[in-house]
Amino acid sequence: MRKLLLYAGIVLLCLTTGCEYKDIDRRIFVVAIGIDPGEEKAFKVSLKLAVPQGEVTKIDEKMLIVTEESDSISEALRLMKSKVEKELDYVHCKSIVIGEELAVGDIRHILDWAVRRRDIQLILNFAIGRPAGLDVLKVKPPSERIPSNSLIMAMSGEGTESPFIASVYSYKLMRDMYEQGKDPILPIIEAEGETRFQIDKIALLDEHKIQLVLNPEETRLFNLLTRPNLKTNFPAKVDESEFQYYTESSTSNYKITTASTGAPVIRYKIKIKGIVEENSTQELITHPLLEKISEAGGEELKQSVEALLEKIKDKRLDPFGWGLRYGTRHWNNETEARDWEALYPDLKFEVTAAVRVKYSGLIK
């Protein structure tokens, strides 16, 4: 009996075909997807494909871009199956770049597709491509060894830690898109020719399309307000000399105070510890001067943050989730959303920036 079972088992084992798994040399990996409006059809979908290579030491970047137009994204991908000889594999896809032209319309369709498809990760970077998604895919920096790796490194913060880059995973985009009292953001990737890109702007969206694009300066302030320990530098002007200080640590938080009378106030508190990085004059930095730098830096930061907040408020956007925060502090769930809508136009901002420049660097 036992032996019979054993033999039967061995015979059955021979029949298994490895879970219908296709070998790696029969697959081609999609590393990035670009989606633009088509010339005739609704979408022009481009895939950046990485060709698997054997030896790691001899890797020479090999990639391929295929493009197809169709009225639906999945149809375009199916059509592309007949343009390559290998099976397209999406599990390693790390970025979706939406063309700017499409993003001023509606991106919910694309997001829905990307989250619904089971083989596309939820930790995939969404971004807006300028001038178009395809142009961003075509960028191939000379420093890159694995296809599309530069984009992945830049967005994940594992390589460069730029204060101008904000990365948005698809689960986060979806959360903010549906959340009441919070609006999504998307980073903008600009292609500059075939070898360089620049990621230093973010787009603020309302429910589904671009409403406002922040310039690099504002983007940095936005990042300062949304994440801790942003590594960057800020200016401080004392008398006629320009200083730049580097932020060793930074925190920011806010409170919404709604007194029964008067306008609701959002109080931002920013705390920065810094070190002087650059001095435009030959002046020696003394302790009083260090304090002056701190004060001037704080004042400058306060004004620029207030300007940014006012600019966002004028567009009636809410990328920081103020509305959601208002909801967390109020228990009248049926009416709080309407209350917030009514309060929003009267919002006032008070920013306190406590900058403390502690060191003058290696020299005085």
Add this chain to the structure above:
Amino acid sequence: MNQNRYLYWMFLMNSLLNILNFVPRELLDARFKGAQTSILVATVLGTVFLSVFTLLIAKFPGKGIQDILETALPKGVIIPLMIMFSSLWCVAGLITILSFVDITLRFVSPDTGPHLVILSFLVLVCFCARMDSLSVLYGMEMMLAIILPLIVYAIVKALVNPDFSWDSVLQIVTYSAHAPDWKSIAAATFSFSGYFNMVVFNRVLPKIKMKHSWIFAVNGLAVLLLTFYVPIGYFGTIGVERHVYTWFSTADSIRINTFIVERMLFVFYFAYLTLSLVSVTVHWHVGKELLTGLFRSRKQAKARTKLWRDLSALALFSGITIAFMGLDQYQLNQFGVVFLYARWAGELFMIMLLFYCYAVAYRRRNA
């Protein structure tokens, strides 16, 4: 170590398994209504059920449920009761296995046929469920020791993510002032029903005692709160309802920077694959023991007859599972909800039966 730890492992296994499919979905569907108060009510009810049941069954050391019932009830009543209870356990395992086949196909291996996946799970489970009760318990303990660190790691990693939206969680907390509802309570008490397996394992754990019931309460509450709040932190108060396998999507949203694999999904999948297979093994072992108990004869049966009995019971369970494979996503969900209610009613009924048996035994002793 004393035998009480097995009770705790059984509890922990169910408690962790609730994340898999129906429980978070039912609770999250009621997130703007009574989900949070239901969790609190379920914690109290679940702990009471667990404590009362364990206290009662500890009065009959070394006896399975059939032996206990035979002391007080006529044979004609016991047979339908046993069939009913064993079908409950069969369905418990069946639902886990069907959900997991679905998850495997969706998240890990879309190209594999569903029949191949389910067959390999069934073969493994049936072989393991045939072991004797103590071996099943030892195996469960081992497996828990392997996967518990992985699950704890996943949860810690989920909570320390800077993108976790605490505001969304707090917003849901402000929705907590609603009356609890039956559906959510039935779903949440599932987290506590691991003790129910004691109906069979009491035979091999004669020294079990009910101690430290607060540990079960605290642990159960913590798991339920995590089950409920973590997906909200990842998918927001409104977006969360769009996800089907909420917890697997959550695991897919967690990125591990420095590890062999970047996606938490695979770590989580491995842990839950093991956990669900162990849980199905335990459930079907109990179901099989209940069913084959009906054919027991006075004298010791031959090993061969026992083998055939076991195999036919398990083959029956597997057959039912394959028959249920035709259900689509929504039908499976409805079936799961019906099971959640049925299981709860079954627990209550079992406790009442045990209480009756205990009362009869008590009267006999004092008469």
